[in-house]
Amino acid sequence: MNKLKVAFVCVHNSCRSQMAEALGKKLAENIFESSSAGTETKPNINKDAVRIMKQLYDIDMEKTQFSKLISDIPQPDIVITMGCNVNCPYLPCQHREDWGLEDPTGKSDDEFKKTARIIERKILELKEKIMTNQFGS
Template structure:
C-alpha cells in the first residue's frame, strides 16, 4: 500500500486559515492525504471566531489536537499549500506547492469568516480529487 501524501497548510501565524484547512483536510480528505498546518510565527491560541464557527458548521473543536505551530515543528511535506499571506514564505522542500490566495478574516465579521471557510472547504475537496486522480 502506498503511503498517503502529507499536506502542509501554511500561513504566517498558523492561527486561522491554515488551522481551518488542517481541520477540514482531516475531516474531508483523511483517506487521501495527511493534513497538518504551521506558520512562520505562532499565536498563543487559534483564532476564536474560527474555532466557534468550525464547531457550529462541522462539529469540529479545533482546540482539541490542534495548536499554532512553527514550520520547524511539522514533518516533511509532499504538498505545501500557502494561504495567500502576501509575505515571502520560507522555502519548504516539497513535490508540489500552490497558493490559495485567501484573505485573512481575522477581525472581520462572521460573513467574511464563512466565505473563507467555504472557500477552504471547496479547495480541500478539489485537492483531494486531484490527489485521488494521481494528478499531484
Template sequence: MNMVKVAFICVHNSCRSQMAEALCRHLAGDVFECYSAGTETKPQINQDAVRLIKQIYNIDMEKTQHSKLLSDIPPVDIVVTMGCNVACPYLPCKHREDWGLEDPTGKGDEAFKNTIDMIKEKIFDLKSRLKDIKTV
C-alpha cells in the same frame, strides 16, 4: 496506498491554515495526512475560527490542534500557502500551490464563513486532482 502529507502554511498559523488543517482532516482524511504550520505562532487559534468550525462541523480545533512552527511538522509532499500577501513561508515539497485566501481575522462571521466555504471547495478540488499531482 500511502497517505499524502499536506501542509497548510501561513505566517502565524492561527486562522486560515488551522481551519484548512481541521477541514482537510475531516473532509479528506482518507487520502491526506494533514498539517498546518507557520514561521511564527500565536498563543491560541483565532477564536472566531474555533467557534465557527465547531458550530458548522462540530470540530473542536482547541482540543485537536495548536499553533505550530514549520520545524514542528514532518516532511510533506504538498504545501498549500494560504495567500500571505507578503513573502509566504517556504517549506520543501514535491508540489506547491497558493490558494490566495484573504485573512478574515477582525472581520465578521460572514467573512469567516466565506473563507471556510472556499477552503472546503479547494480541499475537494485538491483531492480530485491528487492523481494528477506528482508527489512520488
C-alpha cells in the same frame, strides 16, 4: 500506498491554515495527511475561526490542534500557502500552490464562513487531484 503529506502554511498558523488542517482531516483523511504550520506562532487559534468551524462542521479545533512552527511538522509532499500577502514561508516539497485567501481576522462571521467554504471546496479539489494521481506519490 503511502498517503501524501499536505502542509497548510501561513505566517502565524492561527486562522486560515488551522481551518484548512481541520477540514483536511475531516474531509480527506483517507487520502492525505494534513498538518499546518507557520514561521511564527500565536498562543491560541483564532477564537472566531474556532467558533465558526464548530458551527459549520462540528470540529473543535481547540481540542485537536495548536499553533505550530514549520520545524514542528513532518516534511510535506505538498505545500499549500494561504495567501499571506507578504513573503509566504518556504518549505521544500513536490508540489506547491497558493490559495490566495484573505485573512478574515477582525472581520464579520460572514467573512469567516465565506473563508471556511472556500477552504472546504479547495480541500475537496485537492483530494480529487490526489485521487486521480495528478501529483504522483
